[in-house]
Amino acid sequence: MSLYLRAFANLRKKALLTINDKEEINVHRLVQAVTWDSMNEQQRKSSFNTVLQLLVRKFPKETNGRQMWQKWPRCERLLPHVLFLLGMFCDHFPKGHKCAQLAELLGHCTWFLFESGHFGQVAKLVETLESTCPEQQKEILAKAIFIRAGLCADNNRVKEADLLIKQCIELREQDLDSNSPDLCNAYYSAGIISMECGRHGESLNYHNKEIAGRNACGDDDQTQTAVAFQNLALLYLKQNLVDDAEKNLNKAIEIFRASSGANSDRYAEVLFDMGNLHLSQNNITDGLKIHQEALQIREKITPRHFKTGFSFHKVAAILCRMRNHSEAKKHIERALQIFESTWDSAPRVARASFLYGQVLEQMGEHKRAEGAHLEAARLRESITTFPTVKTETMDSYDLLVNSWFRWRSCCTIMMLSA
Structure with missing residues (x-):
């Protein structure tokens, strides 16, 4: 222990090791490289596994299909460590090497990146996630496909997204209960994507499946149920059923305000939709006011x-x-x-x-x-x-x-x- 403390002190003295105001230790890359090069193969594997296990425990996880935005700061702090570890993995393990724990970690990390809009990193990581994931880990494979579907959908590649989300649903229906939150998430994505493809009846069916699943699984704070109402509203708006759209958006707004709060990403998202609904009714003044409120929230949380x-x-x-x-x-x-x-x-x-x-x-x-x-x-x-x-x-x-x-x-x- 005394040797460790002396080494620690010497590194700090030479500015090769620093501690920031959050009490996070930053080790100079030169020290990292020298330490790694001095290890034998067994020591490297042991060190890799130790860090991997620590990151799997510490990296935030989405639960019951909910968003992670409140945990984004922690994710951002841990992301460089995940990427460094991934670099070590790619450099020292053969291509196609399977690692269940790394796949689990990348699943959480990629979801955070997708949710926070870092699509460039998502596109790279999701490929690695799929290549490292053992075949028996269907849940993680399904998550990778789900993320790729979302990536395509949000970038207007709806035909690709349509194929991917169906693959995801097939995997999740094989592996999960009908009221699983993750399966419900796949249903709501399929509902949005099929709506965009013009298959409104199919879209409605997926949305109804999602709502039934949410009711059955017991969505404690109702956040995901609010998402279901919001997405159903988009379908109604697409069909010019403005009254039905407004009813569902109002339900979603009420739930989001009570659950995630009036300063959350989800609340801003439903405000964006409500603003569009007002614009569709030629209510320009209210539409602008609502969109400005959504912008104010988004600019603060996700600039x-x-x-x-x-x-x-x-x-x-x-x-x-x-x-x-x-x-x-x-x-x-x-x-x-x-x-x-x-x-x-x-x-x-x-x-x-x-x-x-x-x-x-x-x-x-x-x-x-x-x-x-x-x-x-x-x-x-x-x-x-x-x-x-x-x-x-x-x-x-x-x-x-x-x-x-x-x-x-x-x-x-x-x-x-x-």
Whole structure:
């Protein structure tokens, strides 16, 4: 013990080891490399397994299919350790080597990254997760497929998402009870994806399965049940059943306010949908107010998340409609900043660039507007993951993102109020 303490003190003295204000120990990479190189193979495996077991215990886990956003800070602190460990695994184990505990850890880590919108890292990690996961760990394999389906769905690759979510459901139905929260999650994703594919009857069936499952499993704080109502509202809104959509959104808002709170990511998400519903009724003032509230929450909790970008985009579109072009410009510029740093950004950036051009045009900045429109067209041309409509209108650019992110466009609102 005394040798350890002396070594610890010497490393701190030479700034090769530091302790931050959270009492986390940071070891210089040189020390890590020298220590690792000095180990024999058995010591390396033992060290790897020790760290792996520790991270499996300490990395936050989603429970009963709920979001982890309240645990994001802890996840972010542990993420570098997971990635470092993964690097060691890839360097020192043969490709295709199976490791059940590593797959379990990557499952939790990848879910956090997906939930927090770090799609670039998700795309890389989910492949490693699948390759390291033993075949008998169907639950983890299903999670990997579920995450890939979500990744595709949120990036408008609905045909890919449709195939993946069905694979996930098949695995989970084989392995889980009908009222399992994880199976319910797969049902709600399938409901949203089939809605986007235009299969509304199938979508309704999945949503009803989800709600029945939530009721059967006992959703203690009702958070996931609220998600079910929210998703059902999207289906009703898609079918222009506005009253039914509003009833379900109000149920979701009431539950979220009582469970996750009025400053949560989930609450902001349902506000976004409610704002869109008001816009669909040409209630511009209330729609703007609700979207601004959603944006305020998102900007505080998830400032770089692509959904925050969508909130900036939506508020910009409404402000453009209200001829507040200077504020619209500020908001769409913030949306562009966020979108440009996201994975598979071309569809979102193209759409935002076109709106940016529209705003600049209204402000008399014709040359810059032309540049923004040309950039939008160039980016749209680069998209190969789904078919695009090649017309220079806001409505056609809106089709570059999922319906639940757009609903009524600025142009559509203008037509409604004409």
